[in-house]
Amino acid sequence: xxxxxxxxPIKGISDEAWVLRLYVAGETPKSAAAFSNxxxxxxxxxxxxxxxxxxxxxxxxxxxxxxxIFALPTLVxxxxxxxxxxxxxxxxxxRVLVGLNIASRDR
Amino acid sequence: xxxxxxxxxxxxxxxxxxxIQGLDEITKGGLPKGRTTLVCGRAGCGKTMLGMQFLxxxxxxFDEPGVFMAFEETERExxxxxxxxxxxxxxxxxxxxxxxxxxxxxxNEIEEAGEYDLEGIFVRLNSAIDSIHAKxxxxxxxxxxFSGLSNESILRAEIRRLFRWLKDKGVTxxxxxxxxxxxxxxxxxxxxxxxxVILLDHRIDWQMATRRLRIxxxxxxxxxxxxxxxxIDEKGVSVLPITSLGLKHVASxxxxxxxxxxxxxxxxxxxxxxGSTVLIxxxxxxxxxxxxxxxxxxxxxxxxxxxxxxxxxxxxxILRNIRxxxxxxxxxxxxxxLRINATRPTLYGLEMHLAIAHKVIxxxxxxxxxxxxxDSFAIGTSDLEVRSMLIRLVDFLKMKNITAFFTSLTSxxxxxxxxxxxxxxxxxxxxxxxxxxxxxERNRGIYVLKSRGMANSNxxxxxxxxxxxxxxxxxYVGPGxxxxxxxxxxxxxxxxxxxxxxxxxIEKKQRELERKRRALETQxxxxxxxxxxxRLKLPSSFRSIRPESDR
Numbered sequence: 001x002x003x004x005x006x007x008x009p010i011k012g013i014s015d016e017a018w019v020l021r022l023y024v025a026g027e028t029p030k031s032a033a034a035f036s037n038x039x040x041x042x043x044x045x046x047x048x049x050x051x052x053x054x055x056x057x058x059x060x061x062x063x064x065x066x067x068x069i070f071a072l073p074t075l076v077x078x079x080x081x082x083x084x085x086x087x088x089x090x091x092x093x094x095r096v097l098v099g100l101n102i103a104s105r106d107r
Numbered sequence: 108x109x110x111x112x113x114x115x116x117x118x119x120x121x122x123x124x125x126x127i128q129g130l131d132e133i134t135k136g137g138l139p140k141g142r143t144t145l146v147c148g149r150a151g152c153g154k155t156m157l158g159m160q161f162l163x164x165x166x167x168x169f170d171e172p173g174v175f176m177a178f179e180e181t182e183r184e185x186x187x188x189x190x191x192x193x194x195x196x197x198x199x200x201x202x203x204x205x206x207x208x209x210x211x212x213x214x215n216e217i218e219e220a221g222e223y224d225l226e227g228i229f230v231r232l233n234s235a236i237d238s239i240h241a242k243x244x245x246x247x248x249x250x251x252x253f254s255g256l257s258n259e260s261i262l263r264a265e266i267r268r269l270f271r272w273l274k275d276k277g278v279t280x281x282x283x284x285x286x287x288x289x290x291x292x293x294x295x296x297x298x299x300x301x302x303x304v305i306l307l308d309h310r311i312d313w314q315m316a317t318r319r320l321r322i323x324x325x326x327x328x329x330x331x332x333x334x335x336x337x338x339i340d341e342k343g344v345s346v347l348p349i350t351s352l353g354l355k356h357v358a359s360x361x362x363x364x365x366x367x368x369x370x371x372x373x374x375x376x377x378x379x380x381x382g383s384t385v386l387i388x389x390x391x392x393x394x395x396x397x398x399x400x401x402x403x404x405x406x407x408x409x410x411x412x413x414x415x416x417x418x419x420x421x422x423x424x425i426l427r428n429i430r431x432x433x434x435x436x437x438x439x440x441x442x443x444x445l446r447i448n449a450t451r452p453t454l455y456g457l458e459m460h461l462a463i464a465h466k467v468i469x470x471x472x473x474x475x476x477x478x479x480x481x482d483s484f485a486i487g488t489s490d491l492e493v494r495s496m497l498i499r500l501v502d503f504l505k506m507k508n509i510t511a512f513f514t515s516l517t518s519x520x521x522x523x524x525x526x527x528x529x530x531x532x533x534x535x536x537x538x539x540x541x542x543x544x545x546x547x548e549r550n551r552g553i554y555v556l557k558s559r560g561m562a563n564s565n566x567x568x569x570x571x572x573x574x575x576x577x578x579x580x581x582x583y584v585g586p587g588x589x590x591x592x593x594x595x596x597x598x599x600x601x602x603x604x605x606x607x608x609x610x611x612x613i614e615k616k617q618r619e620l621e622r623k624r625r626a627l628e629t630q631x632x633x634x635x636x637x638x639x640x641x642r643l644k645l646p647s648s649f650r651s652i653r654p655e656s657d658r
Contacts, residue, residue, distance in 0.1 A: 025226040037221075057227065061234030068211045070227040071256070087256075088221035099218030 018042075018050035019079040023069045025058050030089045034073035037090035045102050075099075120327040123171070123243070123279040126164025127157070129346030133322060133331035138303055141277045143270050145300040147284040147291045148307030153318060153339050154283040155180070156192070157307065158245035160343045161281055163194045165243045166204035171279075173243035174206045174235040176228075178251035182207040192343045206235040212255030219257060225265040229272060236278060244273060244280040250294050263294075270299045291323070302326050308334070317459045320346050336462040345466060363475075363510060366405030367398065369579030370538075373555050373564035379536055380560055382508040384501050388515040389540030393551050394570060395514040397577050398538070399477050400429040400436065402512055407439035411474035414467065415447045418483035422447040433575040446471055452483035457496050465503060476504055480514045501533050535559045540570060548593060553579060569595065 022038060024031030035054060042050045057064040057072070067076060071087040077100055086099035122136035131137050138144045138161070146154050155177075162173035177185055185207055186196040199205040208231055236244065249269070252262050273280045282300060284292030291297045297304055304323040309316060319334045337346040361381035364371050371378045379385050385402075387395045403413045417425055425447060426436055439445035448467055450460070468476065481497065504511045513534075536558040543552045551570040555563040569580040580595070 023227070025230055030222060030224070034221075057230050061230050064227050064231050064234075065208060070210050070212065070225060070231070070252075071223045072226040073223065074227065083216070084218065085216050086218040086220050088219050088223040091221035093220075095218055095220035099220060 016049055017079055018046050018077070019053075020050060021053045021055055021067070021076040021078055023055050023057055023064065023067070023072060023074045023076065025072050026056060031073050033089040033091065034075070037093070037096070038075060041090070041093060041096055041100075041102075045097070077101075122328070123165070124169060125161045126168050127160055127344050127346060129335065129337070130320070130344075133335060133346065134303075134325065135328060135330060138279055138281070139325070139328070140279050141274065142302040143273050143280045143282055143300050144303040144305060145282050145284060145292070145297055146305045146307065147286050147297070149286045149309065152307040152309040153337070153344060154307060155185075155247050156189075156339055157305075157344050158247050158281045158283055159185070159189050159194070160192075162205055162243055162245055163189070163196070163199065163343075166199050171242035172204045172206075172239040173245065174208065174232065174239070174241045174278075176208045176210060176232060176235075176244070176246045178210050178212065178246075178248055181209045181211075185209075191341075192339070193341055194343070203239045206239055206241065208232075208235055212251060214255050217255065223258075223261065225252070225262075225269070228265075229269065233276075236276060242278055244276075244278045245283070246280065247283045248285060249282055250284050250292065250296065253294050259294075266296065267299045307337075317457075336459055338459070338462055338466065363409075364405045365398070366401030366403075367577050367579065369568065370398070370553070370577075373566065373568065373579075374536070374558055375561045375563065377561075379510060381510055382505060383535035383559070384504070384511045384513070384533060385536045385538065386513045386515060386534040387538045387540060388517050389551075390517050390542055393540040393542060394572050394577065395516075395540060396425070396428070396479055397432050397572055398540070398553075399479055399512055399514055400432070400434050401577055402475070403436060403445065403477060404434050404439075406475045407436070407444045410444065412443075412471060413439070413445045413475045413477060414471050414473035415445065415477045415479065416464065417447060417449045417479050418452045419480065420449065422449050425449075431574070432572055432577065446473070457492055461496050461500055464500060468503070468507070468509070473509060475510045475512060477512045478514070480516050482516045498533060536563075550595075 020038070020042070022031075022035060024034065035052075038052060042052065055063055057069060063069075073087070073089060075086040075090060075096070077084040077086075084099055084101065086096055088095075090096050121140040122134070122138065123140040124131050124137035125134075146157055148154050159175065162175055165171040165173050175185065180188065186200075189196055196205065196207070200207060210228065210231070232244065232246075235241065246269075249266060252266070253259065256262055270282070282296065284294070284296045286306075287293035291304065291306060301324075303325045306321045306323050308319040308321070310319060311317075318337050318339065320337045321334045322330045322332065335346050337344060362377040362379065363381050364378040365374070379402075387398050389395055399415075403415060406413050415425075420428070422440075426440070429436055436445055440447065446467075450463070452460070478500075501511060534557075537556040538553060539556045540551055540553050543550050551572075552567045553570040554565075554567045557563070571578045571580060
């Protein structure tokens with residue numbers, strides 16, 4: 001099932017909307033860790049302009065095929081384009097920022 | 108239930124037939140059921156094809172649906188690739204017999220941040236398997252993960268878990284892996300798969316490529332251990348177990364005509380033994396193909412099938428050349444009794460030639476196989492290999508009770524030497540055609556060097572190619588040696604002349620005798636009148652005297 005967690009949008013930066021999807025398989029320690037890590041990073045860096053959709057592929061396996069998911073947990077940056085994938089429990093914040101291409105945007 | 112268990116125990120390991128010609132034979136029934144088989148080999152050696160065929164055959168013939176998980180080709184590419192080989196993958200997918208799943212792993216799209224696992228693959232496989240109740244799974248090639256992801260320890264653990272999982276799932280699976288240097292697979296997958304390992308190889312010897320397959324290990328089952336050549340053609344993969352299986356063929360006592368009456372006469376008047384191996388050897392242009400053509404023609408006339416392998420001429424060229432000696436093989440080709448299989452000797456490696464010969468023989472089921480000439484195989488390969496190949500070919504034909512007719516080219520000036528490639532002991536009937544050069548002309552002599560199981564003629568016959576076929580003549584064997592051709596004709600003319608002279612002399616003598624007899628008779632008749640009794644009368648004086656004395 002999809003759980004939505006949307007932060008408050010910051011006025012005037014609607015074009016910089018971040019659509020993120022987190023694929024997990026059931027409620028495992030890894031998926032829980034991934035979600036909380038992601039949440040933390042988003043709150044710090046993308047406050048108000050991001051949305052996270054958590055997808056449990058055990059409940060909807062077809063989505064794992066459609067989005068080419070093989071490793072779990074996987075974070076997919078749907079927007080902004082291009083699509084990017086980050087796998088792992090997102091504990092390595094630096095790699096997540098590189099993966100999401102956030103670090104460079106800040107500088 | 109109990110009975111069933113006992114039955115499967117007696118049968119040994121339950122197996123899942125691959126439906127691949129030959130592979131089931133060497134694995135004695137197929138791949139281990141419910142277990143994982145590792146198929147490894149270098150790029151382009153046919154791993155994907157083998158896996159795909161395993162699935163397609165399973166779905167189409169054994170009612171075992173299958174899942175193909177590809178890491179290297181997309182569903183579309185896969186479908187296209189195998190369409191070329193005659194599989195309609197779309198149809199099978201539509202009928203829920205096969206599920207294709209392409210897993211795309213692009214290193215530059217992926218960032219690794221922390222701990223992860225490959226549960227995604229498991230979920231995808233699981234849902235695919237459950238959706239069609241799949242019994243077979245192919246994972247091609249799981250090692251692509253190593254090029255897409257960097258955390259090797261996670262990958263190893265997960266791949267090990269995958270193999271375990273496949274086994275627990277009870278599906279018969281094939282996992283492919285690319286060969287590395289000195290190892291079966293680049294990332295030593297063989298450490299995790301212990302049930303069955305098959306190695307594919309695409310080797311090049313003397314610029315000729317041959318695909319080979321070998322079963323490295325098959326736990327709990329016996330299997331063929333050799334390297335077997337295999338083919339990928341328009342019908343998919345076929346493995347050709349062509350190693351000699353022993354000398355168990357039943358010798359036939361039947362005889363078949365060579366198509367040349369005089370040659371039959373030299374072989375007890377009956378011709379070759381059915382199922383035997385006949386070799387005709389001779390130098391270039393001695394008429395070996397003509398003898399083969401006669402045999403072909405005679406066999407087709409009896410309504411039997413002939414498979415003619417030629418390596419030097421195209422089918423039309425052969426037909427034309429044979430027509431010049433008055434034999435028309437075309438009708439036989441049209442009504443399907445004759446098939447001419449023309450290939451360039453250099454087209455494939457030796458093993459492949461043999462493999463293809465096997466395949467065609469299995470398909471066509473001929474009564475007679477002609478190979479013209481066998482020496483073509485010897486191009487660029489060692490004698491030993493050629494011999495081993497011929498042994499296997501002869502063996503195979505004997506087992507099928509097919510009469511084999513080989514022609515072989517002998518080097519010039521090497522007349523007593525059999526041929527360049529053939530082992531004489533392999534041949535049952537060996538006919539030698541040789542040139543006899545005398546007084547500026549070249550004539551052909553034919554003789555039966557040996558023929559097992561029959562009292563063959565020991566004569567050298569002269570062999571003439573006429574517009575109505577091969578004719579054999581008795582050669583002149585006299586104090587001057589063997590005479591053939593015009594020398595024989597001259598000798599024959601001389602003999603005729605001599606006979607004529609003799610005859611004339613005899614007639615002359617007879618005439619003389621007759622004359623003498625007549626003369627004698629005349630003389631006798633001349634002497635006859637005085638002996639005439641009428642004339643022999645006593646002088647009258649005696650007559651007058653006698654009555655007086657009586658008185």
